[in-house]
Amino acid sequence: MIGFFELERISTHCGNIYTTPDEGDARKSAVWRTPVTNLEFNEHGAYARAGELTQRGYDLFRGGATEKTENxxxxxxxxxxxxxxxxxxxxxxEKGYLGLGPPDAxxxxxxVILLGFHMPFVMSKNEDGSYELVGEAYVHGIMDGEAVPGAEVEELRIV
Incomplete structure (x- = not known):
């Protein structure tokens, strides 16, 4: 997996997609949330949406926290x-969203977002127009349905 500095460099190619006045520096949020697919373990060991503690964990991990402390x-x-x-x-x-996909991406x-699924997928288009599934993906900024309203729906043939 690439390092954090490389991820930060890649995120500069996201254009203005993560620059919104109400979220402050949303690009930084995309950088720390994407590597963990915006998830953390809660106090019960179950998955939950990543929050402030995960952000602090990112900052500390990136900075090399070594002392045996809460940090x-x-x-x-x-x-x-x-x-x-x-x-x-x-x-x-192409639209500037930062994502995490399968190793063959x-x-x-x-x-693509397939109707009825809760995550986007990476697909490879074949010469005959059919698609081959490469794997599931995390794309920061479209995981809560933001890409679906007004999106063009088309039928795909997956082989």
């Missing part, structure tokens, strides 16, 4: 979430 525990939790994504690949869509493939 190093936060960094360790962030690292455990990262390890679950270790074979994933970062990408930026490559330039020229498409990110």
């Amino acid at each position: 190093s525990d936060l960094a360790s939790k962030y690292q455990r979430m990262l390890e679950m994504q270790c074979s994933s690949r970062f990408f930026v869509t 490559a330039p020229g493939q498409e990110v």
